[in-house]
Amino acid sequence: MKKSPISMDPFEIEQQDWKRRQRKGRFKKGLTIASPVFILLLWEFLSRTGLIDARFFPPPTEILETFIAMGASGELFIHIGISLYRIFAGFLLGVIPGVIIGLLMGLYSPIRHFISPLVMALMPIPTLALLPIIIILFGIGDMSKIVTIAGSVFFPVVINTAAGVLNIDSIYLDVAKNYGAESKDYFFKIALPGSLPVMLEGIQMGQAIALLTIVAAEMMGATSGIGYLIWTSYKAFLLKEMFVGLILISFFGYLFSVLLRGLQKKILPWR
Amino acid sequence: MSGQSKISIENLTKVFYKKNSRAIALDNISISINDGEFVCLVGPSGCGKTTLLRILADLEKPSTGSYAIAPGKKTRPLQSMVFQERGVIPWLTVEENVAFGLKMRQLPKSVIKERTAYYLKKTGLDKYAALYPKELSGGMKQRVSIARAFANDPEILLMDEPFAALDEQNKFILQEELLAIWSETKKTVLFITHSIDEALLLADRILLMSARPGKIVNEIDISLPRPRTMEKVRADPEMAIYFMEIRKHLQEEVQQSRN
Numbered sequence: 240m241k242k243s244p245i246s247m248d249p250f251e252i253e254q255q256d257w258k259r260r261q262r263k264g265r266f267k268k269g270l271t272i273a274s275p276v277f278i279l280l281l282w283e284f285l286s287r288t289g290l291i292d293a294r295f296f297p298p299p300t301e302i303l304e305t306f307i308a309m310g311a312s313g314e315l316f317i318h319i320g321i322s323l324y325r326i327f328a329g330f331l332l333g334v335i336p337g338v339i340i341g342l343l344m345g346l347y348s349p350i351r352h353f354i355s356p357l358v359m360a361l362m363p364i365p366t367l368a369l370l371p372i373i374i375i376l377f378g379i380g381d382m383s384k385i386v387t388i389a390g391s392v393f394f395p396v397v398i399n400t401a402a403g404v405l406n407i408d409s410i411y412l413d414v415a416k417n418y419g420a421e422s423k424d425y426f427f428k429i430a431l432p433g434s435l436p437v438m439l440e441g442i443q444m445g446q447a448i449a450l451l452t453i454v455a456a457e458m459m460g461a462t463s464g465i466g467y468l469i470w471t472s473y474k475a476f477l478l479k480e481m482f483v484g485l486i487l488i489s490f491f492g493y494l495f496s497v498l499l500r501g502l503q504k505k506i507l508p509w510r
Numbered sequence: 511m512s513g514q515s516k517i518s519i520e521n522l523t524k525v526f527y528k529k530n531s532r533a534i535a536l537d538n539i540s541i542s543i544n545d546g547e548f549v550c551l552v553g554p555s556g557c558g559k560t561t562l563l564r565i566l567a568d569l570e571k572p573s574t575g576s577y578a579i580a581p582g583k584k585t586r587p588l589q590s591m592v593f594q595e596r597g598v599i600p601w602l603t604v605e606e607n608v609a610f611g612l613k614m615r616q617l618p619k620s621v622i623k624e625r626t627a628y629y630l631k632k633t634g635l636d637k638y639a640a641l642y643p644k645e646l647s648g649g650m651k652q653r654v655s656i657a658r659a660f661a662n663d664p665e666i667l668l669m670d671e672p673f674a675a676l677d678e679q680n681k682f683i684l685q686e687e688l689l690a691i692w693s694e695t696k697k698t699v700l701f702i703t704h705s706i707d708e709a710l711l712l713a714d715r716i717l718l719m720s721a722r723p724g725k726i727v728n729e730i731d732i733s734l735p736r737p738r739t740m741e742k743v744r745a746d747p748e749m750a751i752y753f754m755e756i757r758k759h760l761q762e763e764v765q766q767s768r769n
Contacts, residue, residue: 410596417567417591418611418662432601509601509642 297479302486305479315468319487322453322464325381326491329388330449334442337396341438344397345404346430358397366390367455379460387456392445399441403434436510439503446499450492454484515580516698517543517566517666522575524561534723535561538575541717541726545580546696550709552756553719554763559702562724563668566700567591582665587615590664595675598643598651605630605639607654611662629657632691649680653687660691666698673708682740685711693736706756710734710743716752718759721767728759 279299285291286298309315344351366373366387373390377383407429415429457466469484524536535558543549551559564570566577567589579588590611598607606613609626630636633653643651652672659667673681685708692699703709709716710732718728730752734742743749 408596410593411599413567413569414591414593414597414599414610415614416569417589417593418658419587419614421614424614428602429599435601509644 295478297482302479302482306483306486309480309483315483318463318465318468321381322457322466323491325384325457325464326388326449326453328381329385329453330392330446332385332389333392333445333449334396337393337441337445338400338438341397341400341441342404342426342430342434344401345434346425351401358394362394362398366452370456370459374460379462384453384456384461384464388449388452391448391452395444395448396438396441399444400434400438403437403441404430406437407433436507439499439507443496443499443503446495447492450488450495454488514545515542516545516547517541517577517579517700519562519566519577520575522562522565522572522577524558524565524570525573536565536572537723537725539724539726543698543700545698548692548699548701548712548714550701550703550713550716551719552703552706552709552716552760553724554721554760554767555704556767557719557721557763558724559719560670563591563670563700563702566666567668579666587611587662587664589666589668590659590662592655592659592667592669592672594670594672595648595651595655598646598654600643602642603639604635604641604643604646604654607643608635608657608661610658615662625661625663629661632660633657633687647680648676649684652676652684656684656688656691660695660697664697666700669699669701671702671704673705674703681705681708686739688712689737704760706753706760707740707743709756710749710752711738711740716756718756721763730756 282296283298283300286293286296306315340354344354369390370383370387373383373386377386411429411433412425415425420428453464454466454469457464458470461467465484465487469481469488472478472480472484519539519541522536522539523534526533526535539562551562553559561570565572566579569591581588599610602610605626608629609622612622612625627636630639633656635650635653635657638646638650643654646654652675655672659669673684676684689712701709701712703712713732716730716732717726718730719725720727732749732752734746734749
């Protein structure tokens, strides 16, 4: 049996416990920040001491210097700007039809039965494998990249949106019917808000896919963008410049995830 | 029965058909409910009482037979349903939930505002108007459901075990609140329950249903004067007899359906 002396103040004991929990919480937050810092330090150390080949893995501090030098010339920001424009445009071009078709599929079963097999059959084809055709159709400018990204983003969004609608408890549809809802009410008052949580998961996935796609799309048949930068640096064996490109992609991926999570909290106050 | 029947159900039968199963949910039901009457439908679970309510709510169709709800004012909807606790829409605030039916019917904004505010106040929800249902207790959610139905001002109210999920104390409070609002509007109500106490407290008339196939096997007029409270129901010797009578019936039905 566990015993504590009765003479002690119970609040004091609980306060100590509370403080211990607080410390633990701070420690966990520290771990989250420490892991990337640790990897960077390890990389720096291994690269400087020659334990890994500094030609292939230049130390992070040198990559940072390269980044600053490239930034100073202004060229880097042109590449970033172009890539971001393509990502956003492609993202919207994929998400908007994805949401609309997904909602229609969820609400109307004939539409679902008609479109589902097409989605299932087209989804496994990597949009990148279609890039040659897309370039023939849309040229090597921005449009071909935007279409490629839109094609990749569309599928997770349409599938999650349809699943989100089907997930809505049928009692809400009964309520809507009983209180005289019309088609547009089902669409805007029930299907859209009800499917939003699952839909946003799909959009989050689509955002990650958009970044994966942009790099690959800009490696083939492009004359600008972060992917182009990575590819040409690699071909010229300018690995520091290549790493700058890679780290930029990783940074934007992280940033977009955080932004979308924040947005999620904002537009789902009822969750 | 007088000529002013508000709900009339005639020879209504509902069967469920699937490839390997046939079930008779409602077997040749005929009921007439008067204007302003509060009727409780009591029966063992699975006897088809919810199916009957869903047919009246236009959420399902009868297999054969017919029913009619007498129309009144043109602007009024025929019926509104008070759903079980899950029926409060989670992405609408309390106020938006209460205003839901009025908005669907595209009434003028001022009317919606006024009526919503009135029933929010009546049900004690005015302080919670801007909250989402997740922040409410079960009892509060059910008040939202009741306010939504009354605000819609229908010819008849259909209630599907609205208090079944509540704890005993909250149930008593809400039952009495419901009676208070009802006595103001005198709407025709068809209320489903499997709680005998609830039926004795609320009803002008209790209809007893059998287990599947669902039939109306008995009806009891409850003449206990209003306003009623649970204390009065408990203290009345006649009510005690009814209680035992209904209880015996329900137990027999449950026993039978087990065999």
